[in-house]
Amino acid sequence: MTLALSIVIPIYNEAAIVRSALVDLIDQTRSHCDSFEVIVAANGCNDGSVRLVQALQARTPELRLIEVDEPNYGRALREGLLAATGAWVICEEIDLCDSDFHVEALGLLRAGTTRFVIGSKRAVGAADERPRVRQVATQVMSGLLRLSLGFKGTDTHGLKAFSREDVLPVVQACQVEHDLFASELVIRAQRAGIPMKEIPVRVLEKRPPSVHLFRRVPRVLRDLGRLVRVLGPRA
Secondary structure, three states: OOOEEEEEEOOOOOOOHHHHHHHHHHHHHOOOOEEEEEEHHHHHOOOOOOHHHHHOOOOOOOOOEEEEEOHHHHHHHOOOOHHHOOOOEOOOOOOOOHHHHHHHHHHHHHHOOEEEEEEEEEOOOOEEEOHHHHHHHHHHHHHHHHHHHHHOOOOOOEEEEEEHHHHHHHHOOOOOOHHHHHHHHHHHHOOOOOOEEEOOOEEOOOOOOOHHHHHHHHHHHHHHHHHHHHHHHOO
């Protein structure tokens, strides 16, 4: 039987919050969806996160765990999306688990008004309560994507919801991993003509980032160059 919903969450060394976040997410999802799975995609965890998920999985039928053997957010998210079986798919973050976004996005998808919903931290009405340096990083990244690839939107990272049938071929085509997998996914979907809508979200950090922002910059710039080569210049 096809499930109604798959929620995919990559994690890297999230032992401090992973159990409580998953318990809350699953309880909240049960209140509005009768048929769902939560896929935790662990990538290179070495802090006990996997053991905590496994313990919870033993008594939570909706919970699935897959593991990637290196710290690689993009690869983990891709593997989780490929493993998803729900008609609708939500990409989540363990420090967000925003059920309000789930309900609103699924309402739009089920109504047929769109096939891909992005929870934007920069759309009108959004509340980005992260440190200022992270807000600026998001603005700069979105600007670079617009200039180099013709991205038509305000945000590619974070919460997303979409029709699995429409977006699975896009996931399979993606070639860039790490931080820019999500950007490639959104831009490929946009170029494929999949109807897309942004909705504003509230973002509040529940813990410091697991990888320091400035340590990620050189790899992000390298991957952006590769993304331009893979996709071609702005359309």
